[in-house]
Amino acid sequence: MKNTQAPQKQGAAMKPFLKLLHETKPSYMLLALALGLSMISTLVGLVIPMFTKNLVDGFSLASVSRLQIAGIAGAFIAQTIAGGVSIYLLNAVGQKVVAGLRDRLWRKFLVLPVSYYNENRTGESVSRMTNDTGILKTLISEHLASLFTGVISIVGSISVLLFLNWKMTLVLFTVLPLSALILVPLGRQMYKISKGTQDETASFTATLSGVLSEIRLVKSSGAExxxxxxGRSGIMNLLSFGIREGKISAMISPLVSFVFMMLLVVIIGYGGMQVSSGVLTAGELVAFILYLIQIIMPLTQLTQFFTQLQKAKGASERIIETLAAEEEVYEGVEEATGEEGPIDVEDLSFGYKTGEKVLNKVSFTMLPGQVTAIVGPSGGGKTTLFSLLERFYEPQSGVIRMNGKPVSMFSLKSWRKRIGYVSQESPLLAGTIAENLGYGLDREISKEELQAAAAMAYADGFIAELPDGYNTDVGERGVKLSGGQRQRIAIARALLRDPKILMLDEATSSLDSQSEAVVQKALGNLMQGRTTIVIAHRLATVVNADQIIFMEKGRITGKGTHEELLRDHELYREFAEQQLQMNTPELPGTVIEEGARGYGQNTGSGRRSAYPRIGGSLSES
Structure with a gap:
């Protein structure tokens, strides 16, 4: 039963691999031309032993005409040119196949949802793009021709040998099947080893990427x-796989050499007896030996091909898994355009795969142009709520609506285009300040627009002091800039997007007081006329929000203005007493520390105060 299932499993494993190659749409014309040239080169090689036989059996150099010499020379030249062009074309096809695969993978990585990257390390994805696709390229460009030419060479040589002396040819078949019984199991072992090597390589790449991208944390923590x-553990694991692969190769190569030498001894011994008895001519014996070489050499190449094929099958499995992963749905019934309306969050519930619900029946409404603040203990689900608003995840139940329509109706691109997001980390990509300011915009940004946005974000001052101004390279993840500078770049970037909805996630919590003051001014400019939702741990920054939502363990336990929550919500009152240094002999007369800064309410002029200073009683504010 095992013997009958093994070929089926091998065939089943080959189908996805062949389908993957087909989907890359290689140039079949080039591939056919390359293989055709390889076959021509092989067929020419099959003629040479017969010419040698004739020379040994009676021809002399004197009897060979110039035309024959020219023909032989032309055949050698044609064989050389055909072989060289074939190698070049196969390499070109292999490179194009890999480029097509990498293009598909890169597009796939960009449209996979955030949840995919929660489950898969970045380094593993990088390994899919580089190592696994490289294995497929090697198979096509370096080993594919040997499959066809090897089969032609072996079949052609055996056919000629049967014609020359069928008895001595049958002697060959007593040895070749024995070697196949050993080579096939070794090939299966190579498949398992190569698959393990690819998995370990992906894991090792992920470890390297993670450590090197956070090298400052490593050094500051003394974790070198x-x-x-x-890292050494990964290196040793790869070494182990490499040694196991070496053991298989060490068995395959000597085995092939042993078979060749054994056949050579048999042919020379048996053939010598045939020559001495007059059954076989000396020329035929020489031809036999040359054809034997043309059998053994392709066998070696075929062994290498099937070894590489096992590796390619393992690599293609991982690539196929990635390409089959569920993508984000970018299309929608309509575009999210037009005037900004209220945003309603209705009974929103969500949980990650590995835990309990992070959000549980969350409901509230954000009115256009108003500020909504989300506060509460850590782990309450505030950042998860932002992720759902950005549609990084889909809610398990409940719905988010804009103007009464579920946001899932809108195309992802048009919805996210309405949102400006400024986080605590203020991520920047390696490149210039100008490139980061215009990142993601589908239009050209003029120098005047960059300068205007930088000025509103209070970033123009420090940019002007940099040697290269807007062309200054910020380094990987913006490491050449301070936290406050990165925040102001992020705010200027949001200004250039001109979003209708503004999301601020702890945008000032990691800054010193001086940087925070400047960033708060910039945020005040950014918030003008926009629906704003703010996550904040420090109540001083949100006491003047139009509504404050208090979240605990994924639920909303309080909702209202600062004054209303002080009066009605015990835990919020405790937060306020701890953070705002309030004297609370009685709630109506509560006084907030002079100088508290935050996101203020609309002023009489319709502009939002960037620096609301709160003093006196709450009733007066």
Whole structure:
């Protein structure tokens, strides 16, 4: 039963691999031309032993005409040119196939949802793009021709040998099946090893990417030795797989050499007896040996091909898994355009795969142009709520509506285009300040627009002091800039997007007081006339919000203005007493520390105060 299932499993494993190659749409014309040239080169090689036989059996150099010499020379030249062009064309096809695969993978990585990257490490994705596709390229450009030419060479040589002396040819078949019984199991072992090697390579790449991208944390934590040990473990695992692969190769190569030498001894011994008895001519014996070489050499190449094929099958499995992963749905019934309306969050519930619900029946409304603040203990689900508003995840139940329409109706691009997001980290990409300011915009940004946005974000001052101004390289993840500078770049970037909805996630919590003051001014400019939702741990920054929502363990436990929550929500009152240093002999007369800064209410002029200073009683504010 095992013997009958094994070929089926091998065939089943080949189908996805062949389908993957087909989907890359290689140039079949070029591939056919390359293989045709390889076959021509092989067929020419099959003629040479017969010419040698004739020379040994009675021809002399004197009897060979110039035309024959020219023909032989032309055949050698044609064989050389055909072989060289074939190698070049196969390499070109292999490179194009890999480029097509990498293009598909890169597009796939960009449209996969955030949840995919929660489950898969970045380094593993990088390994799919580089190592696994490289294995497929090697198979096509370096080993594919050997499959066809090897089969032609072996079949052609055996056919000629049967014609020359069928008895001695049958002697060959007593040895070749024995070697196949050993080579086939070794090939299966190579498949398992190569698959393990690819998985370990992906894991090792992920470890390297994670450590090197956070090298400052590693050094500041004194974790160099710990990370060295983790990396060394990956290196040793790869070494183990490499040694196991070496063992298989060490068995395959000597086995092929042993078979060749054994056949050579048999042919020379048996053939010598045939020559001495007059059954076989000396020329035929020489031709036999040359054809034997043309059988054994392709066998070696075929062994290498099937070894590489096992590796390619393992690599293609991982690529196929990635390409089959569920993508974000970018299309929608309509575009999210037009005037800004109220945003309603209705009974929103969500939980990650590995835990309980992070949000549980969350409901509230954000009115156009108003500020909504989300406060509460850590782990309450505030950042998850932002992710759902950005549609990084889909809610498990409940709905988010804009103007009464579910936001799932809108195309992702048009919805996210309405949103400006400024987070605590203020992520920047390696490149210039100008490139980061215009990142993601589908239009050209003029120098005047960049300068105007930078000025509103209070970033123009420090940019002007940089040697290259807007062309200054910010380094990987913006490491050449301070936290406050990165925040102001992020605010200027949001200004250039001109979003209708503004999301601020702890946008000032990691800044010193001086940087925070400047960033608060910039945020005040950014918030003008926009629907704003703010996550804040420090109540001083949100006491003047139009509504404050208090979240605990995924639920809304309080909703209202600062004054209303002080009066009605015990935990909010505790937060306020701890953070705002309030004297609360009685709630109506509560006084907030002079100088508290935050996101203020609309002023009489319709502009939002960037620096609301709150003093006196709450009733007066």
């Amino acid at each position: 030795q710990k990370e060295y040990e983790a």
